[in-house]
C-alpha cells in the first residue's frame with residue numbers, strides 16, 4: 275500500500291478502520307508502519323487541500339479520486355454510516371488511500387461534531403475549498419426517520435458553512451450537493467433553477483431546500499462563494515445499491531424479478547457519474563458568488579428503454595412484475611442544464627445507453643454484493659421518484 279496517513283478521531287482505540295489503526299486522540303498513525311510508530315503530521319495549509327465531505331460515498335469517492343488524479347491534496351471527512359453496506363465505503367477509502375498516498379487524508383467522524391472538527395483542524399487547516407457531499411440520501415427513508423436527515427443535512431451543512439465563513443470569509447469556495455428532489459411534484463416538462471421550489475414533498479427534499487437557503491445566508495453574511503448543485507439521479511460504477519440503476523442491473527443479472535410501475539412510458543433524467551464529477555469540479559473552479567445549478571443529463575430515458583438496455587448489456591431477459599401506477603407518479607423528469615452549460619461550460623458526454631453499458635461492465639468485473647431492502651427495492655417509477 276502507498277505510504278499514507280490514516281486518522282480516526284472519534285473511534286475507540288481497539289477498533290480499526292479502512293485506513294489503519296484507530297486513534298483515541300489526535301495522534302496520526304501511518305498505516306504502513308507498526309502501530310507503535312507515530313508519523314509526524316505535516317500540517318496542511320488552508321490553500322493547498324480540498325475538503326470533500328462524504329468522500330467515502332458514491333459521488334464523493336469519485337470526486338476525491340478525480341481531485342487526487344489532478345494532483346490535489348484531498349481531505350475526506352465521512353462518518354461511514356450504515357445507510358448501506360459500509361464495506362463499500364471502506365473499499366472506497368482504501369482506493370483513495372492507494373491512489374493519493376500522502377496527498378490523501380481521511381478523518382472518520384460526524385460533520386456535526388464540533389469537537390471532532392476542531393481536532394481535524396489541528397492537522398489540516400480548514401480548507402478554503404470545500405466540496406460538501408456528506409448527507410443522508412434517499413427519499414423514502416427520510417419519511418421513516420426525518421430526524422437523522424435534519425441532523426446530517428441541515429445541521430451538518432450549517433456547521434460546515436459556519437466554519438468556512440469564519441475561517442475564510444469571501445475567500446471560501448463552497449460547493450455542495452442539493453438534489454432534483456427539491457422540484458417536488460412539479461408537472462413541468464423541464465425543471466429549471468428559476469422554478470419555484472417551495473413545496474418539497476419529502477423530508478429529504480425539504481432538508482436540501484433548507485441547505486440552499488442556509489447557503490444563501492452564509493454567502494450574504496460572509497461574501498463566500500457558494501454553488502448548490504441539484505443532481506439528477508446519478509449512476510455508474512460504485513453506485514448506491516439503494517438506487518434503481520444498480521438494483522436493476524443486479525436483479526436482471528441474477529434472473530430475479532423487477533417491479534415496473536405503470537406501462538413503462540414514464541421517463542427520467544439519469545446522469546452518469548463522470549459527468550456529475552465534471553460539473554462538481556467546474557463549480558469548484560468557477561466561483562461566482564451564490565449560484566444554484568442543475569446537473570443532469572438533459573436527455574430523459576423511458577422506463578421501458580431503461581429495462582431494454584439493461585437486458586441488452588447484461589445478456590439476460592428481465593422478469594417484470596407489472597404494478598399499478600403509484601398515485602402522484604411523475605411522468606417525466608428532465609433537467610434544464612442551460613445555466614450550467616453557460617456559466618460552467620458543463621456538457622454531459624455520456625448518453626444513458628453508454629452509461630448502462632459501463633455500469634454493467636463494472637458490475638460483471640467487480641461483482642459487488644448488493645443487499646436490498648425488501649420493501650419497494652425494485653421500484654423505478656415511484657412517487658417522487660428516487661432523485662436522491
Ligand SMILES: NC(=O)c1ccc[n+]([C@@H]2O[C@H](COP(=O)([O-])OP(=O)(O)OC[C@H]3O[C@@H](n4cnc5c(N)ncnc54)[C@H](O)[C@@H]3O)[C@@H](O)[C@H]2O)c1
Nearest residue numbers: 328331332333353354355384385408409451505507508662
Ligand atoms: N446519488 C444521487 O443520485 C444523488 C442525487 C441527488 C443528490 N445527491 C446528493 O449527493 C450527495 C452524495 O450522494 P451519494 O449518492 O454519493 O450518497 P452516499 O450515501 O453514497 O454518500 C454520502 C456519504 O456521506 C456520509 N455521511 C452522511 N452523513 C454524514 C455525517 N453526518 N457526517 C459525516 N459523513 C456523513 C455517508 O457515510 C456517505 O458515505 C448527497 O448530498 C446526496 O444527497 C445524490
